[in-house]
Amino acid sequence: MVPGGFSFIQVPRPSSRRGGGVAVVFKSTIAATLVADSQAYDSFEHMDVRLKFGNRTLRLLVVYRPPRCSESDFLRDFSLVLEILLYGRSFMSLIDSCGLQQHVVGPTHERSATHKRHTLDLVLSRQRNHLVSKVCVGPRVISDHHPVLCVLDLHPPRWLTKKLLTRSLKSIDWDKFATAIANLPLLSAPSDNLDGLVEQYNNGLRAVLDLHAPVRTRTVTLRPVNRWMTSEILDTKTKLRHFERCWRSRQLAIDFEIFQTHLLTYSEMLKAARTLFFSTEVRQCRGDMRALYRLVGDLMGSTTKPSLPTRSSDQEVADDLNQFFCSKVSALTSRFHSDTDSPRRSPRPATSSFVSIHGHDMQLLRFVPPRSSSTPLVKKFVHLLTGPISLIINLSITTGCFPSTLKHAVITPLIKKPGLDPEDLANHRPIAGLSFLSKLIERVVHRQLSTHLGAFNLLPDRQSAYRTNYSTETALLGLYNDLLCTVDAGQATAVCFLDLTAAFDTIDHTILLDSLSTRCGVAADALLWFASYLSGRTQCVRVGDCFSSSVPVPYGVPQGSVNGAILFILLVSALPEQTETDGVIIDQYSDDTNGRITFQLHSKTNHSDQQAAIANLSHWTCRTDRWLFDQHVILNLSKCLFFYAISPHQDHKLAPLPLEMGSSILQPSAEVKHLGVYFDSHLSMFSHIRNVCRSSFK
Numbered sequence: 001m002v003p004g005g006f007s008f009i010q011v012p013r014p015s016s017r018r019g020g021g022v023a024v025v026f027k028s029t030i031a032a033t034l035v036a037d038s039q040a041y042d043s044f045e046h047m048d049v050r051l052k053f054g055n056r057t058l059r060l061l062v063v064y065r066p067p068r069c070s071e072s073d074f075l076r077d078f079s080l081v082l083e084i085l086l087y088g089r090s091f092m093s094l095i096d097s098c099g100l101q102q103h104v105v106g107p108t109h110e111r112s113a114t115h116k117r118h119t120l121d122l123v124l125s126r127q128r129n130h131l132v133s134k135v136c137v138g139p140r141v142i143s144d145h146h147p148v149l150c151v152l153d154l155h156p157p158r159w160l161t162k163k164l165l166t167r168s169l170k171s172i173d174w175d176k177f178a179t180a181i182a183n184l185p186l187l188s189a190p191s192d193n194l195d196g197l198v199e200q201y202n203n204g205l206r207a208v209l210d211l212h213a214p215v216r217t218r219t220v221t222l223r224p225v226n227r228w229m230t231s232e233i234l235d236t237k238t239k240l241r242h243f244e245r246c247w248r249s250r251q252l253a254i255d256f257e258i259f260q261t262h263l264l265t266y267s268e269m270l271k272a273a274r275t276l277f278f279s280t281e282v283r284q285c286r287g288d289m290r291a292l293y294r295l296v297g298d299l300m301g302s303t304t305k306p307s308l309p310t311r312s313s314d315q316e317v318a319d320d321l322n323q324f325f326c327s328k329v330s331a332l333t334s335r336f337h338s339d340t341d342s343p344r345r346s347p348r349p350a351t352s353s354f355v356s357i358h359g360h361d362m363q364l365l366r367f368v369p370p371r372s373s374s375t376p377l378v379k380k381f382v383h384l385l386t387g388p389i390s391l392i393i394n395l396s397i398t399t400g401c402f403p404s405t406l407k408h409a410v411i412t413p414l415i416k417k418p419g420l421d422p423e424d425l426a427n428h429r430p431i432a433g434l435s436f437l438s439k440l441i442e443r444v445v446h447r448q449l450s451t452h453l454g455a456f457n458l459l460p461d462r463q464s465a466y467r468t469n470y471s472t473e474t475a476l477l478g479l480y481n482d483l484l485c486t487v488d489a490g491q492a493t494a495v496c497f498l499d500l501t502a503a504f505d506t507i508d509h510t511i512l513l514d515s516l517s518t519r520c521g522v523a524a525d526a527l528l529w530f531a532s533y534l535s536g537r538t539q540c541v542r543v544g545d546c547f548s549s550s551v552p553v554p555y556g557v558p559q560g561s562v563n564g565a566i567l568f569i570l571l572v573s574a575l576p577e578q579t580e581t582d583g584v585i586i587d588q589y590s591d592d593t594n595g596r597i598t599f600q601l602h603s604k605t606n607h608s609d610q611q612a613a614i615a616n617l618s619h620w621t622c623r624t625d626r627w628l629f630d631q632h633v634i635l636n637l638s639k640c641l642f643f644y645a646i647s648p649h650q651d652h653k654l655a656p657l658p659l660e661m662g663s664s665i666l667q668p669s670a671e672v673k674h675l676g677v678y679f680d681s682h683l684s685m686f687s688h689i690r691n692v693c694r695s696s697f698k
Contacts, residue, residue, distance in 0.1 A: 005223065010023035011034070024062060027052065031052040035667060041077040042077070043069040045065075046063040047061075100123050100126060103495065106123040108137055109145050120506075131152055132152060135149070136149050139259075165215050166215070169338060171213065180208045185204060187387070194392065194395045194396055197395065203612070207655050244259050307420075307423075308543060315548075318540075321430075321548070322540060322548035329505045329639065356654075378436075402532040407536055409560075410547070411431065430539075432559055458571070464588065466569065481588060483495075483645040487646065487647045492600065494599070494642070495641075496594060496623075496642045496661075498593045498595075498661060500633055502634075504568055506555055507557055509534045509565070512571050519574060520570055524628070534557070585597070607657070614659060642666040642669065669686075
């Protein structure tokens with residue numbers, strides 16, 4: 001963990017031995033980069049870092065010589081890099097010959113057993129400059145090494161500043177604000193049509209907010225804020241500084257003991273306050289894994305800024321990404337045939353209309369999107385806004401019409417995976433930002449649609465995601481348990497994980513509406529509402545304060561919408577029955593689908609059951625590919641994965657047979673990643689633990 005306003009770079013020990021490694025903790029305003037081509041040496045651990053202070057660059061080499069390495073090996077390797085560490089006459093001759101100067105005077109390490117003191121921590125700089133001054137050795141606090149402090153002749157980096165558009169909500173006179181809302185035409189003379197009501201809602205509330213809390217541009221300094229600091233801790237810190245000054249000025253043992261006692265007290269208070277603060281923060285996440293990961297990332301100093309392609313301006317980035325997203329979908333959808341006929345299905349129990357919601361305060365608050373920026377104001381004036389909002393929602397769902405002004409999405413481009421090249425536009429995913437009122441209407445529809453699907457059991461039993469009691473955890477546990485049971489029974493399982501290309505972006509609205517009608521029984525006004533919701537949508541890309549031009553979106557469902565995911569699930573919900581193959585078990589999680597088949601293991605030379613099972617699995621993948629293509633969904637064969645789950649004691653009976661998927665051949669993988677968890681062939685979880693540990697050091 002690093003303090004607020006600081007970052008760190010580390011290089012772990014390059015071996016299987018525990019501990020070790022070197023790191024640099026620096027102010028976040030300092031531009032620090034690790035020299036990637038730095039050579040590794042056996043006799044010491046080191047890291048080479050460039051620190052940029054304005055127009056000056058400092059090259060910093062941090063070196064640690066483990067006790068197990070000999071001095072001769074160290075001097076041999078150190079003479080090759082002409083930089084830092086250790087002691088001895090030959091070492092001092094080496095640094096003198098390189099034009100370097102050693103600044104530390106006095107011991108920096110004390111052995112606890114022998115109480116011998118040594119100078120092990122050094123600060124070197126070139127003799128011809130005066131970069132380093134005021135070098136001193138501080139008291140031991142958290143290590144058996146003393147901290148070495150020095151002053152560098154560099155201009156300290158300034159804190160970054162940022163311009164923000166803010167509203168001073170605290171200065172609002174809430175009584176006058178409520179009166180202004182009550183006098184709006186939205187309440188006194190509401191429009192008789194849906195789009196008119198939405199316009200009155202948006203324009204009226206914006207006008208009231210602009211009057212009582214106008215938008216102002218404010219420049220803020222991005223200083224670190226320790227939110228766990230209390231007045232009691234600050235008072236203790238002041239006393240600690242006083243005792244430290246007394247000790248440094250008089251150099252008495254009693255002053256040092258007093259200083260250490262108060263330092264321990266201050267550290268314990270700080271630790272307790274931090275623990276209480278972050279415990280409260282974790283509890284407030286309330287099962288929100290995204291917020292929890294963001295909190296852990298901030299705590300570990302691993303939160304990164306959005307990665308975007310390099311262009312001359314944000315406007316150019318927004319335009320290029322918008323054009324790429326549109327051209328990508330156009331290229332994919334051009335491969336489909338417009339006359340594709342889907343097999344007709346028997347009619348299901350129908351829902352012809354949605355049920356109006358009641359205009360009660362608590363009834364409305366059930367549908368308020370969590371963590372929405374509009375939530376505080378809606379809850380504060382819910383007694384005034386319940387009527388108009390309920391009227392808008394009820395008029396939308398009873399007339400089968402979605403407000404046209406709410407069909408515009410502002411796209412935020414996000415990198416698909418950490419580490420991908422941001423210059424490649426294909427590595428970015430379009431996430432739609434929709435208005436508060438749009439999501440509120442969607443939530444009402446989503447709740448009633450989910451009730452309908454559950455009441456008539458219209459989703460496959462092995463379809464997870466966006467259903468009660470069908471979470472990521474249950475999907476993973478179900479798969480892992482089934483694989484373990486087959487292994488315990490002396491059998492093996494072949495598993496194929498399918499990957500889809502831009503699954504949410506290529507959905508054909510006609511095919512989706514047909515699936516809603518024939519498979520899910522959505523009819524009349526309810527079906528008209530979904531048709532209205534999908535049609536006439538537009539989008540633009542936002543980068544910083546710049547927006548691209550608005551373009552129509554004739555295909556797909558918005559990623560980031562409330563109903564987008566469930567609509568895709570309904571589109572592919574018929575996959576298990578349409579691609580049913582002997583022995584193949586199909587699991588679905590949103591756009592992740594896998595098929596598996598179990599077979600007997602006979603001997604090292606008899607692979608008849610395995611060959612038959614692989615043939616059936618191959619037949620299923622071909623049927624799935626054709627069926628998905630008929631639904632205007634494209635299978636990405638290059639990213640599909642295949643592996644065997646088998647006991648390590650049965651390995652000699654398994655043949656490494658590949659899986660044929662049309663014209664592609666999938667070789668069995670030693671490990672695969674599914675829903676964030678790594679599965680290895682022996683189901684040992686070793687691969688997952690190794691990758692989790694590795695990611696912790698990034």
